[in-house]
Amino acid sequence: MAEKHFRKPLSFVRRSNRLKPSYQRTWDAALGRELLDVPHGDRDTSVAEGFSIDWRAEYGRIAPLILEIGSGSGEAVAAAAAANPETDFLAVEVYRPGAAQLAARLRREGLTNVRIACLDAVEVMDKLLPDNILSELWVFFPDPWHKSKHKKRRLIQTSFAEKATRVLAPTGVWRLATDWSDYAVQMREIIGSSSTFRNPHVGQRAGEHSPLTKVRMGDLDAASLGKETHPMPLEEALDTEGGWAPRFAARVATDFEQKALHAGRMIFDLSFIRRPS
Ligand SMILES: C[S@@+](CC[C@H](N)C(=O)[O-])C[C@H]1O[C@@H](n2cnc3c(N)ncnc32)[C@H](O)[C@@H]1O
Numbered sequence: 001m002a003e004k005h006f007r008k009p010l011s012f013v014r015r016s017n018r019l020k021p022s023y024q025r026t027w028d029a030a031l032g033r034e035l036l037d038v039p040h041g042d043r044d045t046s047v048a049e050g051f052s053i054d055w056r057a058e059y060g061r062i063a064p065l066i067l068e069i070g071s072g073s074g075e076a077v078a079a080a081a082a083a084n085p086e087t088d089f090l091a092v093e094v095y096r097p098g099a100a101q102l103a104a105r106l107r108r109e110g111l112t113n114v115r116i117a118c119l120d121a122v123e124v125m126d127k128l129l130p131d132n133i134l135s136e137l138w139v140f141f142p143d144p145w146h147k148s149k150h151k152k153r154r155l156i157q158t159s160f161a162e163k164a165t166r167v168l169a170p171t172g173v174w175r176l177a178t179d180w181s182d183y184a185v186q187m188r189e190i191i192g193s194s195s196t197f198r199n200p201h202v203g204q205r206a207g208e209h210s211p212l213t214k215v216r217m218g219d220l221d222a223a224s225l226g227k228e229t230h231p232m233p234l235e236e237a238l239d240t241e242g243g244w245a246p247r248f249a250a251r252v253a254t255d256f257e258q259k260a261l262h263a264g265r266m267i268f269d270l271s272f273i274r275r276p277s
Helices: 021-030 055-059 075-083 096-109 123-130 148-153 158-167 181-192 213-220 220-224 255-262
Strands: 063-071 088-092 112-117 134-142 168-178 268-274
Touching: 021 096, 063 075, 063 096, 075 088, 075 096, 096 112, 134 158, 148 168, 158 168, 158 181, 158 213, 168 181, 168 255, 181 213, 181 268, 213 220, 213 268
Parallel strands: 063 088, 063 134, 088 112, 134 168
Antiparallel strands: 168 268
């Protein structure tokens, strides 16, 4: 009997992916420069088997490398790249208009320390990144997939943490942010329970100061969706574990974050250190 192959569900759905003419021109000019020209596999977001990139030659130097997954229109990575010219950045984003917008900004601002991969980050990690190459990994506001039937699409899963372990250098930092409390808890549990990562903020922002306590007390996530709310009394809502990081100073407030705040959701920052093996 033919063997069945079950694929993990993708963490994204590509909707309108067409480029307006000005972005198409930027795309064409940036391809093979800021925008990596990668042969596709069976999907246009996958990487052809056997293709590889010599990262040292690509950036023309040896420097710390930071990967941002799901960079959107690149607000965070562009600001960080401008502030840290001695560091190289790789922005991975499946949404073509977002990648084009970042390419346009890099060209406008003359930033040479960023490359963009308009590809599935899982493919980039598996096929293009060697062991220990990253000094930092950033995942800011990954798609929340907050409906129960969609949660399997969430990027942060045990299998993804294993990929992060491989590509992050020992003592490298994994930074995350989300505006959905149950995704924040999922991140804290999955990465926090991994033997390869250490949470430097264990026990911090617990109790009444925890953003999770505040969300539970007001049922803020449900409220932000206009759903019926079920606020919890303080003793039930209390997040005794904490472990939340302070806001990462280099993380600029993107439009996405502003909308979340406007809708009444709390922001959770997390960071983890890759243990030396
Ligand atoms: C909610 S948006 C956040 C964008 C940005 N980080 C911000 O804070 O504004 C999540 C982004 O992740 C991208 N994304 C989701 N899964 C991805 C994957 N597997 N590889 C690359 N990008 C992905 C989506 O296309 C989307 O632009």
